[in-house]
Amino acid sequence: APTPSSFAGMDFLAENNLCGQSILKLVSRGNAIVAELLRLSDFIPSIFKLESKEEKEKYSFILPDFAYFQGPDYYEKNIDQNQELQDRDEEFRENHIEIVTRFYKVFESIHKYVMDLKRFLEDLEEGVFIQQTVENVLLNEDGKQLLSESLYLYGVMLLVVDLKIEGVVRERMLVAFHRYSAHSSVDSNIDDVCKLLRSTGYQRSPVVRRPSKYPEEYFSRIPISELFVEMVIGRLRSDDIYNQISAFPSPEHRSTALATQAGMLYVILFFSPNILHNQQAQMREIVDKHFPDNWVISMYMGITVNLCEAWEPYKAAKTALNNTLLPGNIQQLSSRVFGRVPLVSKQVEDYLVEGTLTDEFVLDNIAKLMNCLRDSNSTIRWIILHTAPVADFHKRCKQIRDELCVSYNAQKLFLLLLNTAQFEFLLKEMFKKLLAEKQLKWEAYKKEGAERMAELGEVFSGTKPLTRVEKNEHLQAWFTEMSSQITSLSYDDSTSAGRKISQLIQALDEVQEFHQLETNLQVKQFLEDTKRFLIQMLRTINIKEEVLTTLEIVADLSYAWVLIDSYTGYMQGNIKQRPALVIKLRATFLKMSTALQLPCQRIDQAKSPDLASVSAYYSRELVGYVRKVMQIIPQSMFIVLHQIIDILTNRMQEVPTRLDKDKMKEAAQLDARYEVAKLTHDISVYTEGVLMMKTTLVGIIKIDPKQLLEDGIRKELVQQVALALHNGLIFNPKAKTSELEPKLKALSERLSGFRRSFEYVQDYVNIYGLKIWQEEVSRIINFNVEQECNSFFRQKVYEWQSIYQSQSIPIPRFPPVDSSVNFIGRLAQEILRVTDYRTTTYIDQINAWYDKKTTQELVNLKLWEQLKDAVDVFGLSAVDRLFSFMIVQELQTFLKYLTRFLLRPGAPFLKVIAAFGQELSNPERLIGGTASVDKEADFSGTQQIL
Numbered sequence: 001a002p003t004p005s006s007f008a009g010m011d012f013l014a015e016n017n018l019c020g021q022s023i024l025k026l027v028s029r030g031n032a033i034v035a036e037l038l039r040l041s042d043f044i045p046s047i048f049k050l051e052s053k054e055e056k057e058k059y060s061f062i063l064p065d066f067a068y069f070q071g072p073d074y075y076e077k078n079i080d081q082n083q084e085l086q087d088r089d090e091e092f093r094e095n096h097i098e099i100v101t102r103f104y105k106v107f108e109s110i111h112k113y114v115m116d117l118k119r120f121l122e123d124l125e126e127g128v129f130i131q132q133t134v135e136n137v138l139l140n141e142d143g144k145q146l147l148s149e150s151l152y153l154y155g156v157m158l159l160v161v162d163l164k165i166e167g168v169v170r171e172r173m174l175v176a177f178h179r180y181s182a183h184s185s186v187d188s189n190i191d192d193v194c195k196l197l198r199s200t201g202y203q204r205s206p207v208v209r210r211p212s213k214y215p216e217e218y219f220s221r222i223p224i225s226e227l228f229v230e231m232v233i234g235r236l237r238s239d240d241i242y243n244q245i246s247a248f249p250s251p252e253h254r255s256t257a258l259a260t261q262a263g264m265l266y267v268i269l270f271f272s273p274n275i276l277h278n279q280q281a282q283m284r285e286i287v288d289k290h291f292p293d294n295w296v297i298s299m300y301m302g303i304t305v306n307l308c309e310a311w312e313p314y315k316a317a318k319t320a321l322n323n324t325l326l327p328g329n330i331q332q333l334s335s336r337v338f339g340r341v342p343l344v345s346k347q348v349e350d351y352l353v354e355g356t357l358t359d360e361f362v363l364d365n366i367a368k369l370m371n372c373l374r375d376s377n378s379t380i381r382w383i384i385l386h387t388a389p390v391a392d393f394h395k396r397c398k399q400i401r402d403e404l405c406v407s408y409n410a411q412k413l414f415l416l417l418l419n420t421a422q423f424e425f426l427l428k429e430m431f432k433k434l435l436a437e438k439q440l441k442w443e444a445y446k447k448e449g450a451e452r453m454a455e456l457g458e459v460f461s462g463t464k465p466l467t468r469v470e471k472n473e474h475l476q477a478w479f480t481e482m483s484s485q486i487t488s489l490s491y492d493d494s495t496s497a498g499r500k501i502s503q504l505i506q507a508l509d510e511v512q513e514f515h516q517l518e519t520n521l522q523v524k525q526f527l528e529d530t531k532r533f534l535i536q537m538l539r540t541i542n543i544k545e546e547v548l549t550t551l552e553i554v555a556d557l558s559y560a561w562v563l564i565d566s567y568t569g570y571m572q573g574n575i576k577q578r579p580a581l582v583i584k585l586r587a588t589f590l591k592m593s594t595a596l597q598l599p600c601q602r603i604d605q606a607k608s609p610d611l612a613s614v615s616a617y618y619s620r621e622l623v624g625y626v627r628k629v630m631q632i633i634p635q636s637m638f639i640v641l642h643q644i645i646d647i648l649t650n651r652m653q654e655v656p657t658r659l660d661k662d663k664m665k666e667a668a669q670l671d672a673r674y675e676v677a678k679l680t681h682d683i684s685v686y687t688e689g690v691l692m693m694k695t696t697l698v699g700i701i702k703i704d705p706k707q708l709l710e711d712g713i714r715k716e717l718v719q720q721v722a723l724a725l726h727n728g729l730i731f732n733p734k735a736k737t738s739e740l741e742p743k744l745k746a747l748s749e750r751l752s753g754f755r756r757s758f759e760y761v762q763d764y765v766n767i768y769g770l771k772i773w774q775e776e777v778s779r780i781i782n783f784n785v786e787q788e789c790n791s792f793f794r795q796k797v798y799e800w801q802s803i804y805q806s807q808s809i810p811i812p813r814f815p816p817v818d819s820s821v822n823f824i825g826r827l828a829q830e831i832l833r834v835t836d837y838r839t840t841t842y843i844d845q846i847n848a849w850y851d852k853k854t855t856q857e858l859v860n861l862k863l864w865e866q867l868k869d870a871v872d873v874f875g876l877s878a879v880d881r882l883f884s885f886m887i888v889q890e891l892q893t894f895l896k897y898l899t900r901f902l903l904r905p906g907a908p909f910l911k912v913i914a915a916f917g918q919e920l921s922n923p924e925r926l927i928g929g930t931a932s933v934d935k936e937a938d939f940s941g942t943q944q945i946l
Contacts, residue, residue: 012142013605019129019137021606023146026116028606030153031599033113034160034300035614036106041164043800045096048169062089065171066198068179093180094795104177104193107170110157111193114222117150121228134228144241148232148264149602151224155267156300158218163303167199196221206393210313216273229271236265237286247553248374255294256378259559262290263299266307269317276314283320291324293333295400296385301599301618302561306391308400330400337382338407341416344376348419352426362430363539366547369427373554376420381559383413388563414570418584424555425587431551434543442491442540449533452526453483459523478511486534494541501538505531558595565625572632579633579689586693589626596622596699612700619699620807626698627711627808633686634712637765638720640679640686641757647676648760649753680764687765710767715809717754718776724750725780725871726814729823731830738834738858741866748869778874779804781824783811785878788825792885827871828882834859 012020048063050056061078062085068075079085124134137143161170174194200218201211235241241261248257255262265286269275275282291297295307308325311317323329351357351369362369387408391397434441457479460472485504489497508531512524557564574581596618603611652672659667690712693705728747731739755773762769783804790796799805799813813822820826835842840849840858848860868876 012137012140012146019124019132020142020146022120022123022129023137023143023150024602024606025608026113026120027146027149027153028603028608028610029109030113030150030157031603032608032610032614033106033109034153034156035599035610035617036109037157037160037164038301039617040103040106041160043099044165044169045099045798047092047096048172049166050172058088059092061085062092063172064175065168066175066194068175069194091794092176095798096176097180100173100176101181103165103173104181104190107161107174107197108189108193110154110161111189111196111222113157114154114196114224117154118222118224120150121225134231138231138235141241141243144235144239146602147228148236148241148261148268151229151232151271152264152267154224155219155270159215159267159299160303161197162200162202162215162218163204166203167201170197171199213273216270216276219270224271226272229268233265233268233272233275236261236268237282237289244553247550248378250371250374253374253378255290255292256374256381258290259294259297259381263297265290266297266305266310267299273314276311276317278316280316280319283316284323287317287320287324291321293324293329294382294385295321295324296388296390298385298559298561301558301595302563304385304388304390304559304563306394306397308397309391309394312394325396325400330403334404334407337379340375340379341383341409341412344372344379345412345416345419347372348376348416348423351423352419357426357430359430359434360539362427363434363543370547370550370554373420373424373427373551376416376423377554377556380413380417380420383408384560384563388566410567411570414567414574417567418574418581418588421555421587421591422584424551425590428548428551431543431548434540435545435548438540438543439491442537445533445537445540446486446489449530449537450483450486452530452533453479453486456523456526457483475511482507486530489537491541498538498541501534501541505534505538508534552594552597555591555594557591558598561592561595564592568629571629575629575632575689576636579686580692582630582689582693585629586696589622589698590696592625593619593622593698615700619701622698623701623703624807626703627708627715630690630693630708631712631715633690633709634716637683637686637713637761638716640682641761644676644679644760645753645757647672647679648756652676680761683761684764706766709765710772711808713765713767714772714776717758717772718780718809718811721751721754721777722780722812722814724754725784725823728870729827729830730817731826731833733818733833738830740830740834740859741863744863744866744870747871748866751870776809777872779806780811781871781874781878784822784824785881787813788821788828788882789885791821792889824875824878824882827875828879828886831863831879 011017013024015021047055047059050060050063061075064075079089121134123129124132124137127133134147137147165173171194174190174197178190178194200214202214240258244257244260245254248254269286291307297305297307299305307317307321311321351372387401387404387410389401392401457476460476460479482504485500489500491497508527512527571585575585596615599618600611600615603614652669653667655667687709690709691705693703693708695705696703724747728743728750731743758769758773783802786797786802786804787799805811816822818826818829820829834840835849835858839852841852842849846860849858850856851858864876867879871878
């Protein structure tokens with residue numbers, strides 16, 4: 001029968017291995033769930049937070065937390081008895097049921113994940129997977145990785161949920177789903193989901209203290225086998241489960257090599273709080289191995305934790321970590337790491353000098369180059385993590401960080417990151433090229449070497465004349481044999497070929513020495529060429545894919561997935577000064593894209609359909625960051641554009657058609673024209689900087705630099721135009737004279753300047769200026785009128801649902817300054833105010849409104865021309881649409897009032913209509929002029945109602 005060790009050697013991930021495939025699919029699902037949680041956390045409807053007083057008054061009763069479950073009848077009864085609450089509840093359901101359902105599904109998937117994990121562990125113990133147990137799965141390399149990841153990912157889900165979706169918000173979402181949808185879902189296990197994800201009391205706020213026994217109580221809501229947890233911790237404690245130490249052989253880099261499993265261990269230890277509290281020996285072992293020189297770690301995709309704060313409540317963990325946090329140790333560490341920055345910076349810069357990284361140099365010095373990369377990456381990692389403001393609300397954490405920041409120079413570290421990324425990129429590209437051409441080059445070198453030996457054989461045979469070379473049959477046979485030996489070398493058997501090549505090189509050295517062949521320069525040159533070709537063959541056959549694998553491990557930047565944003569300012573500042581720096585930034589973005597391997601690797605191995613959506617999410621996040629960094633170029637271009645427009649509009653005069661000769665120099669305005677030319681050249685330089693980036697594959701999304709530039713210009717245009725419309729259309733309702741016309745005139749001049757600048761610059765940046773202008777202005781106005789008209793709809797169109805909103809070119813939203821949502825509403829309200837029927841009179845013959853008191857003309861047809869100049873045809877259409885909704889609302893209100901008060905059975909108004917009908921049916925009474933007393937009474941009753 002197979003022994004546990006034989007199972008440990010099996011291909012655990014083979015398709016016919018049911019145990020391996022089951023746990024692989026589970027881990028794959030876990031990574032997909034975390035990605036969905038992160039994705040949805042950006043789309044939490046603000047209404048669930050009930051942050052404003054108005055929202056609390058309006059929605060607190062229909063959006064209760066878990067207090068609802070203590071008396072659901074009370075809530076439902078009150079809603080049913082209140083027509084206003086009923087309408088509001090129904091409106092809320094129609095607008096939010098889709099997003100609430102999606103949140104519930106991801107919450108439910110967390111519960112399903114942990115139940116499937118428990119079931120898998122039970123199946124292992126019960127022998128469902130033949131002759132496989134937890135023990136022998138943990139002996140297998142893939143098995144111990146997957147079992148550890150399965151538990152770790154469950155912990156990550158719980159922590160991410162609490163970090164990204166506040167407890168009370170979760171409860172409101174779960175209650176909303178229960179009220180609106182739970183009855184329609186037969187398989188729903190909402191009770192269990194609610195128990196698992198009820199609020200923990202944790203809030204991500206420096207003023208709110210961490211709840212007692214958090215997060216261990218949270219982790220114990222669904223208990224996991226203690227034996228399994230202890231075995232996983234034991235394996236992580238003692239092993240290098242990902243074999244990373246081989247990529248970081250130096251003892252100085254040990255904590256960097258074990259960083260991935262250190263983050264896993266941090267999470268998994270919360271499943272066994274007894275170790276954190278009481279097991280001092282185990283905690284000392286864990287800290288000595290994983291945290292001897294670091295205390296800020298990356299938990300998952302850049303979510304960072306400061307152990308000084310996180311482990312404070314745990315006695316054993318705190319005591320063990322105190323050795324690392326001794327002031328003397330911190331000082332020694334910081335001086336060592338910060339002292340390494342100028343050294344590795346100089347090394348990397350020297351390697352990046354043009355012409356240094358040749359094929360021969362790389363192949364001869366690969367060990368030295370890899371050591372340089374290890375030093376630079378571990379230095380960058382330590383500084384980025386330990387100088388980041390993680391847990392700054394904690395006094396000791398802030399004190400330690402402040403001490404470290406004394407020696408910290410962010411600009412120098414940023415340049416080191418930039419140069420290291422460029423160095424890695426060049427090295428990767430060279431190795432990919434060398435690997436692709438490996439066999440062809442090897443065969444070419446072999447052919448050249450064999451031919452040289454064959455020619456020397458012919459020379460010593462006496463048949464091929466060569467100056468001062470005598471016939472030597474012994475040397476002829478020897479060189480001919482050498483030629484056949486070189487020809488017989490096999491590329492497929494690299495080990496044997498490498499050994500044989502070394503022997504051949506040694507033999508060539510010996511024959512040169514013993515037969516005094518160095519006296520003949522031509523023979524010596526042949527021998528040297530052959531040796532060179534053999535050495536090249538040796539180098540070529542030693543090119544292994546393992547170097548690229550090690551390079552990927554060493555270059556990992558997933559820990560900075562979030563923290564890299566703190567260096568955005570340095571990136572933008574350097575780009576602004578030197579647009580050509582974009583080339584190195586491209587390498588940095590590619591370095592960041594390697595972080596996608598962490599969440600996507602298992603999904604890819606499991607061949608899960610989730611791969612596309614998870615890859616797309618992380619790729620979009622990274623592309624969004626690339627756009628954010630590169631946005632400095634369009635911003636800088638627009639600053640230059642404003643200067644150009646100022647010169648063209650205010651300083652430069654048009655050249656007259658007729659001009660006196662002595663005034664020609666003055667009319668030429670050379671200084672102003674030179675300034676415009678210089679500024680235009682600056683714009684061209686910025687454009688060239690972006691285009692240097694080349695087409696780049698970031699994750700699974702291809703970035704086209706030309707499209708990136710156009711999108712950046714569109715984004716900046718949208719920001720500027722939206723801000724101009726917002727600021728330009730704010731009115732004072734108490735103003736004695738209308739501000740409408742002067743505001744429209746000022747706005748028209750401002751937007752006209754934007755448009756002229758676009759027409760001027762479009763040729764220099766190779767874009768269609770007018771097309772972009774019309775598309776973006778229409779999008780801004782259509783989006784704003786859509787949001788303004790939401791108040792008239794029962795089913796609203798939210799920002800993230802709008803067809804006019806874009807993730808890459810977002811339309812900004814500004815806080816309301818009055819009862820209107822945005823500038824479209826304010827413009828419409830101002831038009832209504834200046835043409836108010838109570839204070840103005842409209843004269844149809846001259847198409848104008850006059851003040852009733854002063855008879856002064858207030859508004860005429862020029863207003864509509866000014867309106868068109870300011871907000872274009874799109875704006876006129878938007879105002880017309882808003883007025884149409886207002887008219888419909890007024891008519892509906894009037895009809896509702898008419899139905900409710902005047903047309904109800906027995907209403908006086910109906911009596912008046914009936915009496916009037918009787919009068920009309922009796923012409924004689926009408927002619928006689930008689931009127932009944934009852935009718936007069938009815939009219940008086942109607943007057944009271946009206």
